[in-house]
Amino acid sequence: MTEAQLRDDLVRLAKSLFERGFSVGSAGNISVRVADGLLITPTNSCLGFLDADRISKLDRDGRHVAGDPPSKEVFLHRAFYETRPATGAVVHLHSTGATALSCLADVDADDCIPPLTPYVVMRVGTVKLLPYFRPGDASAGDLIRGLNGAHAAVLLANHGPVVAGADLRSTVQAAEELEETAKLLVLLQGQRVRLLSADQVQALRGAFGGPPTP
Template sequence: MTSEAQLREEICVVGKSLYERGYTVGSAGNISARLEDGWLITPTDACLGRLMPQDIAKVSTDGTWVSGAKPSKTLELHRQVYDRNPEVNGVVHTHSTSLVALTLAGVWRQDDILPPLTPYQVMKVGHIPLIAYQRPGSPDVAARVALLANSVRGVMLERLGPVVWETSVSKASFALEELEETARLWMMTNPKPEPLTEAAIEELRQVFAVKW
């Protein structure tokens, strides 16, 4: 089991990496990690590029703020994922440019914001549904995410950005980065490329045990 100190450090490393490469700007975005007795989550209005391990908020399993700076306003959304999917140990939310632009221009489908374009999108990300715009921290969004926590690896919040969950903070970040790069490819190509064929996706299922 990864120690709390190690998780605090991992959150800071991932946040700094995402910020420095432009996946999030200013004080946008948040990251959380599961503990045996609750969660760690980045503070509200914190810059992911300037996180300090001791400032990261600790929250008990019932949602009570235990220590650190005030937790992110999206705490309830993160909590719904952890409560419903025991395999999730990390959640990452950013305001990534290409993905937000995709929601402004129009997603591929409401239940899948992008067609299957690349093998690693299929393998590492999977289907990502769109959740219609509501204000940051809306309890209605958290309730919607709760219904999806076990069926997908993430969601796209319209006009806000992706929320991705995985077995660790780092893996959630990797999946989010793959999703953002796929959106960038989709937005920059004209005419739009054809999706991978069903035969190509079936081969990924057979060779890599992909769920799609």
């Protein structure tokens, strides 16, 4: 896709996420790789009302070269691009279910989105819970780099999910799948839950694959 097409796609998909309640106000940010850098939603922008021409553009070294100033959480995005070279897009949301899950004290930090459904296995993979850092603190990016590309998605404690994928559309779909699974997990708190077995997870990955490897 051309840069112009990617800008239009970003605007359309961001608007869809906003209209369906995956983000509110100026929460959340989305980026997509282009040939000479990356595009990212501007700081304090609303995903429902983006202007394609004002989307921020960074060069390959992370310098702001066009558009409005980039999201203050651009470091989350750059950490995924740097450690997972196959990454073509990154989606960070403050969606209700995933954020609620990130606030629970007893969540497994090494696998905070367990294999409840086949699609979360296929589209998201194992999700790591990262400790809380204030929004805009670059230390969270350092933690993502410290994972060395082992995870396509993380959950920021008391904050929300960040998902990386091969392209913009599949990454949005993975973020949607993570959110819906998080809602199920919150709804099922206190209930006896039947997770997919290790053999079932392996069979899914053998048949359908999973998130792109680094």
